[in-house]
Amino acid sequence: xxxxxxxxxxxxxxxxxxxxxxxxxxxxxxxxxxxxxxxxxxxxxxxxxxxxxxxxxxxxxxxxxxxxxxxxxxxxxxxxxxxxxxxxxxxxxxxxxxxxxxxxxxxxxxxxxxxxxxxxxxxxxxxxxxxxxxxxxxxxxxxxxx
Numbered sequence: 001x002x003x004x005x006x007x008x009x010x011x012x013x014x015x016x017x018x019x020x021x022x023x024x025x026x027x028x029x030x031x032x033x034x035x036x037x038x039x040x041x042x043x044x045x046x047x048x049x050x051x052x053x054x055x056x057x058x059x060x061x062x063x064x065x066x067x068x069x070x071x072x073x074x075x076x077x078x079x080x081x082x083x084x085x086x087x088x089x090x091x092x093x094x095x096x097x098x099x100x101x102x103x104x105x106x107x108x109x110x111x112x113x114x115x116x117x118x119x120x121x122x123x124x125x126x127x128x129x130x131x132x133x134x135x136x137x138x139x140x141x142x143x144x145x146x
Contacts, residue, residue, distance in 0.1 A: 003071050007063040009033050014059045014078070018052030020044040034068045043072060057081050076119045079135040082112045093140020103142045109133055 013029055020026055020041040030037045040062070048058050059075040076082075080092065086108050093101045106129065113120070113128035122128040133143035 001073065003063050003065075005065065007065050007071075009064045010061055011064075012059060012061050014057050015044065016052075017048035017054065017056050017058050018045050030062075033062075033064045035062065035064055035070050036068070040070065040072075047072070047074065054085070056085070076116050079112060079116055079132055080139055082115055083132070083136055083139060083141070086112055087141075092138070096138055096140035099140060100142055101140045103144065104133075104136045105144050106146065109136070109143065109145070 011029060011033060013026070015026065022037045022041060026041065027037055030040050044060065051058065056077045058077060061073040061075070063071045063073070065071075083104065084090065084092075087102065087104060089101065093099045109129045109132050110125065113122075113125060113132045116132065117125075117128055120128050120131055122131055129145065133145050136143045
């Protein structure tokens with residue numbers, strides 16, 4: 001949820017859970033917005049420590065205020081990351097339209113959609129499943145929607 005008070009800038013960055021360091025790409029992005037790099041890294045790592053074991057990528061929106069303080073808004077992991085975790089695969093197909101790497105069932109699609117539902121633009125589970133199925137198809141998977 002965006003902050004109630006006025007912010008001067010905002011940016012979005014995706015990092016591995018619990019693994020933010022001042023090294024690139026984090027440092028340069030934070031530096032150009034005037035954010036305290038060490039404070040950002042420690043807050044991000046503290047709030048994502050529970051997901052570190054899973055190795056998930058966590059998107060975060062950082063709102064920067066006039067006094068250079070900041071507020072973090074955490075999002076759910078990208079659908080492709082959740083699909084790879086659900087199926088236990090390391091990456092999608094290099095040629096998704098011609099080389100299929102496997103299948104994903106309706107139950108697996110629903111599992112990913114439930115995790116991602118807060119960030120999806122869907123009114124019901126069926127619409128959410130169709131959105132996740134589209135991502136799965138772009139990864140080279142055959143999606144069983146019905």
